[in-house]
Amino acid sequence: MRSVSLAFFRQNPAHAVKALAVFLVLLAGGAYATNYSLWINGRNNPNAQAGNHADFTYWGPASTAAGVNKKSVNWDGFSRVSDQNYRVRDALDCYCTGNNWCYIAAHSAGNLQIGYALSLYGGSARSKKNATPNASGVCGNSDGTTQTGWNIKWVDVAAGAGGGSELANVGSWAVSDPLTSDLKTATARALYDHNQTRSKWFYMYAGSKGTLYSAVLPGQDDEAVAYHSSGGVSGSGGAGFCNPSDWFCNDLTLGTAANEGGKAKWSFHSVKFRDDGEALNHYTNGAWGGVVSKVRADMAANAN
Structure with a gap:
């Protein structure tokens, strides 16, 4: 013009x-419109400031590129998913309503948090917010109108615990941690309808640098969750899935295709990265480390 x-x-x-x-x-x-990148932490987040969306203590240096207008959601990583999900919904309301859109990145039990929010609340009326949170991480209304659900472009999941972990089943984690109850495989898989993502795509990044003490985890694992969980495999319980180099275990397939042996992935779940080199573990190590490094790179390149 x-x-x-x-x-x-x-x-x-x-x-x-x-x-x-x-x-x-x-x-x-x-x-x-403004786009935002929301980072939803997993288990153990004791030093983060709840409601402070600029606090990236869980992840690594805040100066690291990790998507446009990045925000750290910061739930406590200790309580039951249902008890802390309001913090995730507050952040989604803040930045993903009205004319604003979000890219979501989640780690470990953060997978449960975003899945729970979308499945149980993604079809509800949400007040459009002004993207200016108070000290508790709650934003004010923008124009007094509502919308259905949130404006989300896609969800990247690193080491997703949406399918739970056998480490929770056998009590390898502290039994005083309420979140451990939700992370048991049968509980995690029954916590909400994992197929109901409100048509938002979940791109799964699965690490496989396991150790001997994670022998209770079936198939390939990243020391904390097995491929059945980090790969978004459907069903009521976990099963063993591996890299193609392992002849004694069914392959976790890339993309949306059913896994070797016929087991399907949940709807709108796609394996974007499978750690064939067995090089990446579960942990960020305060430096955007482990399989989170792959999600961070994707967010930096494509969440804009």
Whole structure:
């Protein structure tokens, strides 16, 4: 479109008034959309400041590129999913309503948190918010209207615990941790309908640098969760899935295809990265480490 000179408006004041009116309407309606990248932590987040979306203690240096306008959701990583899910919903309301859109990245039990929010609340009426949180991480209403669910482009999941972990089953984690109850494989898989993502794609990143003490985990694992969970494999219980180099275990397939042996993935779940080199474990190590490094790279490159 050709630009209009200032002289034109001086000679045609009526057009100048109309142009100003259109601009004010657009401004009042929040016509300018902003994209955000929300990072949802997993288990053990004791040092993070709940409600402080600028605190990346769980992940690594806040200066590291990890998607446009990145925000750290910061739930406590200790309580039951249902008890802390309001913090995830608060962040989704803040940044993913109105004209604003979000890219989501989740780690470990953060997979349960975003899955729970979408399945149980993703079809509910959400007040459009102004993306300006208070100290508790709650934003004010923007225009008084509502919308159904949230504006989410896609979800990247590193070392997802949506299918639970056998380490929780056998009590390898502290029994005083309420979250451990939710992380038992049967409980995690029954916590919500994993197939109900509100048509949002979950891209799964599965690590496989396991150790001897994770022998209770079936198939390939990252020391904390097995491929059946990090690969989004459907069903009521975990099973062993491996890399193609392992002849004694069914392969976890890339993409949305059913796994070797015929076991399907949950709807709208796709394996984007499988750690064939067995090089990446579960842990961030305060430096965006482990399989999270792959998600961070994807967010930095594509969440814009």
